[in-house]
Amino acid sequence: MKLILHPIEIPLRHPWTLAHGTRTVQRNVVVELHDEQAGLSGFGEAAGIPYFGVTTATLIAALEGVRGVAEGVPLLDPESWWAGLAPHLAEQPFALAALDAAAHDLWAKRAGSTTRRMLGFGEDEAAYPPSDFTIGLAEPDAMAARLAERPGFPVYKVKLGSGDLAADLARVERLREETDAPLRVDANTGWTLEQAIEAGPRLVDLGVEFLEQPLRVDAPEAERRRLFEESPLPVIADEACFGEADVARCAGFFHGVNLKPAKCGGLTPALRMAAEARDLGLRVGVGCMTETTVGISATAQLLPAVDFADLDGALLLADDVVASAAAGVTLDSGRLRFPPSAGNGVQPAAASLLRLRTASV
Ligand SMILES: [Mg+2]
Incomplete structure (x- = not known):
């Protein structure tokens, strides 16, 4: 080889x-x-x-x-x-x-x-969770324009965590004018406990379905516990759930984990982490980095094992390594479409x- x-x-x-x-x-x-x-x-x-x-x-x-x-x-x-x-x-x-x-x-x-068949999963794509489309942190009108470029997704992920809670909430309010779809908020460790607790009820009103990693990974244990207990929204770990040893540490502090092969070292450990998280009663999601259809096609093989997905990385790029959409797993209005080809389904x-x-x- x-x-x-x-x-x-x-x-x-x-x-x-x-x-x-x-x-x-x-x-x-x-x-x-x-x-x-x-x-x-x-x-x-x-x-x-x-x-x-x-x-x-x-x-x-x-x-x-x-x-x-x-x-x-x-x-x-x-x-x-x-x-x-x-x-x-x-x-x-x-x-x-x-x-x-x-x-x-x-x-x-x-x-x-x-x-996915080799891993023991079914090949019925309609049974897999859809992927959200991610809106990067920007001024409210610019974020609304990003959303308008990608209509029809069943759910959108909104990057917040600017440090200014009022400005962050104004961003969600502006996006809510653009779509009726559910939203997910990812603060990328940018909020304090007070901000996360204050934001909760307002985000529920705005149709947000979960809150990803509001607090820093090294926030005091008592703060992380309090948010877990008091947040009206499920709190999902991303930066706090890197590798296999982190899944057990998330129980009691998060309601779910966002797994990424890049963080944990591949599909192999991600599959073990998904099984462990389920045993601990955690919801399981899968995410990606900003990668081409090669990376997305590989990570998409995990879709049958998860509850929610964020696999829009290739859409954020202005080019790709595949010659046509049929040469890899593509994201179409929230649905991952798998070509009939073998392996991960991608041919750069x-x-x-x-x-x-x-x-x-
Ligand atoms: Mg995240």
């Missing part, structure tokens, strides 16, 4: 602002595991997220560091292959997740089946990978 790395750079459709900062271009690494004997390649993707300290350079260094293991360990099934790699990438979950996605893709392609175009190749490594 041969590991091939494709560092890419794609402009964002719009500058992307979270409580952490703003960016205008996305630099990711598409990972290809090529099986020379079978003549098949599996694909995964790692997003560069500078506020996590993850850049093209750190991703490539991490992936090159495990090239010998990745190419040398036979891929019999993704879980045991992951177990061989994970100890070498304990501090690099983004890189590990990209390899794990590629391994799932190749494993299912070799079997001539889809990854070699020409697109070359065209989007980044020089900034």
Whole structure:
């Protein structure tokens, strides 16, 4: 098996602002595991997220560091292959997740089946939860314009956490003028306990269905407990639920967890986390980074195992590595559409990978 790395750079459709900062271009690494004997390649993707300290350079260094293991360990099934790699990438979950996605893709392609079927899930897309569309933090009219560009989603996720609660609530009020669809609020750790408690009833009135990660991960335990007990809205963990060890820590402080393969190290641990979260009575969601159809197609394989989803990353990019929508899992008005092809269902175009190749490594 041969590991091939494709560092890419794609402009964002719009500058992307979270409580952490703003960016205008996305630099990711598409990972290809090529099986020379079978003549098949599996694909995964790692997003560069500078506020996590993850850049093209750190991703490539991490992936090159495990090239010998990745190419040398036979891929019999993704879980045991992951177990061989994970100890070498304990501090690099983004890189590990990209390899794990590629391994799932190749494993299912070799079997001539889809990854979700190989994982034991049904293939009835209509039974899967829909994905929301995310509105980045901006001035209220700009946020309303973003929503108006993507009508027809069954639910929208709203990024707040500016630090000014009145301004944040005004943003939700403005969006409510644009749509009757339910909203989800993600404060990205930008609120205090007092702000989160004060916002609760108003957000309920505005048709918000849950509140994601309002408090800092290191907020005092008593504050996190109080919000869990007093919030009229379910409180969902994102920044507080990174890896497998975090699921049990979220019980009693959150009503649900937002899993992301990039945070925990792949589909393999995400599936275990989803099962553990359910056992603990937590709702389970799946999210993505700002990634192309390669990354979205891999993470979409988890849809049958979750209650809610935020898989709109590819829509935030002005370009993609697939030549057409039929060459990957696409998001259409909230529904993920799976092509009939094997594996994760995605086939990046070699020409697109070359065209989007980044020089900034
Ligand atoms: Mg979030």
